[in-house]
Amino acid sequence: MSAARDIAINRAVWLVWAGLLVFRAVVASELPLLGDEAFYWQESRALALSYSDVPPMTAWLIALGTALAGDTLLGVRWPFLLIGAALPLLMRDWACRSGLAAADADRLALIVMLMPLGTIAGILALPDAPLTLLMLSAFVALDRAADRGRWRDWFLLGVVLAAALLTHWRAALLFSTGLIWIAYSRRGAESVRRPGLWLALAIAMLALVPLLQFNQAHDWAALRFQLLERNPWVFQWSGLAIVPEQVLLLTPLLAASIVAAGTAVWRRSRGGVHDLVVPAVLGILLVYFALGVFADNERMRVHWPLPGYFPLLLAVPAVLGDWRAALGWRRWLARLYWPMLAAACLITMAVAGMLSMANTPARHWNARLFDSSLIGWPEAAAGTRKLLAERPASTIVIADNFLLAAELDFALAGARPLFVLDHPRNLKHGRQQQLAIWRRDQAGLRAANWSLGLLVVELAATERADQLQQWQALCTQFGDVRWLAEETVIADEVQFLYAEVRPPQTGQSEACTVPALARIDWPAAGQRFAADQALVIAGWAMAEPLGIAEVVAVIDGTIVPAQFERHPAGHVRQQWPTSRDPDQPNVGFRLLVDTRQLTPGIHTIAIEVRPRGRHALPRRFGARQIVVTR
Numbered sequence: 001m002s003a004a005r006d007i008a009i010n011r012a013v014w015l016v017w018a019g020l021l022v023f024r025a026v027v028a029s030e031l032p033l034l035g036d037e038a039f040y041w042q043e044s045r046a047l048a049l050s051y052s053d054v055p056p057m058t059a060w061l062i063a064l065g066t067a068l069a070g071d072t073l074l075g076v077r078w079p080f081l082l083i084g085a086a087l088p089l090l091m092r093d094w095a096c097r098s099g100l101a102a103a104d105a106d107r108l109a110l111i112v113m114l115m116p117l118g119t120i121a122g123i124l125a126l127p128d129a130p131l132t133l134l135m136l137s138a139f140v141a142l143d144r145a146a147d148r149g150r151w152r153d154w155f156l157l158g159v160v161l162a163a164a165l166l167t168h169w170r171a172a173l174l175f176s177t178g179l180i181w182i183a184y185s186r187r188g189a190e191s192v193r194r195p196g197l198w199l200a201l202a203i204a205m206l207a208l209v210p211l212l213q214f215n216q217a218h219d220w221a222a223l224r225f226q227l228l229e230r231n232p233w234v235f236q237w238s239g240l241a242i243v244p245e246q247v248l249l250l251t252p253l254l255a256a257s258i259v260a261a262g263t264a265v266w267r268r269s270r271g272g273v274h275d276l277v278v279p280a281v282l283g284i285l286l287v288y289f290a291l292g293v294f295a296d297n298e299r300m301r302v303h304w305p306l307p308g309y310f311p312l313l314l315a316v317p318a319v320l321g322d323w324r325a326a327l328g329w330r331r332w333l334a335r336l337y338w339p340m341l342a343a344a345c346l347i348t349m350a351v352a353g354m355l356s357m358a359n360t361p362a363r364h365w366n367a368r369l370f371d372s373s374l375i376g377w378p379e380a381a382a383g384t385r386k387l388l389a390e391r392p393a394s395t396i397v398i399a400d401n402f403l404l405a406a407e408l409d410f411a412l413a414g415a416r417p418l419f420v421l422d423h424p425r426n427l428k429h430g431r432q433q434q435l436a437i438w439r440r441d442q443a444g445l446r447a448a449n450w451s452l453g454l455l456v457v458e459l460a461a462t463e464r465a466d467q468l469q470q471w472q473a474l475c476t477q478f479g480d481v482r483w484l485a486e487e488t489v490i491a492d493e494v495q496f497l498y499a500e501v502r503p504p505q506t507g508q509s510e511a512c513t514v515p516a517l518a519r520i521d522w523p524a525a526g527q528r529f530a531a532d533q534a535l536v537i538a539g540w541a542m543a544e545p546l547g548i549a550e551v552v553a554v555i556d557g558t559i560v561p562a563q564f565e566r567h568p569a570g571h572v573r574q575q576w577p578t579s580r581d582p583d584q585p586n587v588g589f590r591l592l593v594d595t596r597q598l599t600p601g602i603h604t605i606a607i608e609v610r611p612r613g614r615h616a617l618p619r620r621f622g623a624r625q626i627v628v629t630r
Helices: 002-030 035-044 057-069 073-097 102-114 128-148 151-165 169-184 186-192 195-206 208-217 221-229 237-250 252-266 273-294 306-313 316-325 329-355 363-369 377-389 402-411 424-428 432-437 442-447 464-477 570-575
Strands: 396-399 418-420 453-458 480-490 494-502 514-522 528-530 535-544 548-555 558-560 563-567 588-593 601-611 619-629
Touching: 002 073, 002 102, 002 329, 035 057, 035 073, 035 402, 057 073, 057 128, 073 102, 073 128, 073 306, 102 306, 102 316, 102 329, 128 151, 128 169, 128 186, 128 195, 128 273, 128 306, 151 169, 151 195, 169 186, 169 221, 169 273, 186 195, 186 273, 195 208, 208 221, 237 252, 237 273, 252 273, 252 306, 252 316, 252 329, 273 306, 316 329, 377 402, 377 453, 377 480, 377 494, 396 402, 402 418, 402 424, 402 453, 418 442, 424 432, 432 442, 464 514, 480 619, 514 601, 514 619, 535 548, 535 601, 535 619, 548 563, 548 588
Parallel strands: 396 418, 396 453, 528 619
Antiparallel strands: 453 494, 480 494, 514 535, 535 588, 548 558, 548 601, 563 588, 601 619
């Protein structure tokens, strides 16, 4: 009976492994590239020994993927898919070599696959999948080398450590973990006296040579960004959220079993494979939690602690065995363990599947529930292609920030010269220096030989309060700016503007236009109106240099008759003192709409702002729903 159960568990491992690999491949072939992925793709087209954001391994893997499968979504991601698929297999192999029964090793592989971060491992072409695999490989190699003491095992450890350092700066935590292991365990103390350990460290240090050379040549840009510029280094209460985040991501029962495993290991001897548990907890998990409180917590970080859990997982089968043998609530926990993990896996797959439908009508819902940064890139690329087709082949593309530039570059297969304006987002993500190295930044644009450019602006990349100043600066950066179109994928969340620009040496335009800015202050979303009650739409609208010609009401996508009135709005001048709208401060407006022309029910209202000037670009603002009652 036991043998049959073990065979069933082994079959389940391979069925789940194959099913997840197919699922990940489907998602990876449909999910639009994240902006960071697209930037790594750009790095893969300019291979180097390091970059200003991360070391080169991610770019190297993408270069391999696209060399064999082309510049497609799957071409970029397939090496990472294989890396993610290797994680549970390596964990299973380590468990078997550590003396666990084959069935327990299979259970560990299932745990790695069913936990949410394991379910989606490798879908995205980011440094995290290779770094996680290499950190797990370092644990396996160190365990094997400490036991056997063979030169080839220490050599393998050195190669793995070097590869990890070439993947991400977070690999430095392997060395802090190693120091704790040496101080804590008997095997660690013995390894210090072996030349193999020093060979491994020497090989690992070789990876630092190109990284340090790059940093020294570029004013230590990468290290400054990773250690100083991206981190506030002050206590942040919001950072404490990393603890409940991890409990949810592991699932509560898996988290409880990991804590129980760590407690059990702490009470045992410091020999054998379990001597890696305490160093991993102190050198990786606690450091990650501390970083979550004091360092950058604006960017995604939930995947950081994953490598620190692997040594703890080796002790989880014993914990599950104790729970199954116990009476009362612990036996119930053992019975719920696998259903909870399976449910977490299915929920994760559902979320990933919905995100991969970012280009379907479901994208509006996806953006609000998950991440709007996945939405709109195909539309922006389509709009860019359309406008480029109407212009000379020599037209260059200019994006207002590096993420948009990377997405457009990938969509255009790198076929057009592409430049990026200096933008706070470039600095915030550590990419400004790399753009300068490639001469794709604003200085590179000024030095380039071009006569016509298509400028694409992502509205969400700039705070609304800063947009006017940004657009005014365009009038000094270019000789002429003519706004062509607006692409609205999701109102007020994903919008793009397109403009035709010329170099400044062609002469400054006396009537350089700035896109209109406007806001609806009334009514609020969800406001109710009786059918016999006048609908008043109030707010403000401004444009320069000629001002606003009119504001019209748009209901359910159709322009409807409305009485337009102007009134003062001094608060707008206070917020934007540099505004050159000639109607200031009388930029407020009221629109009176006869609700008798509206049927009872829910209606979507908005305004269309029409600036003065022959080439002025009308824009729509403030889409929201109201309710008309009988």
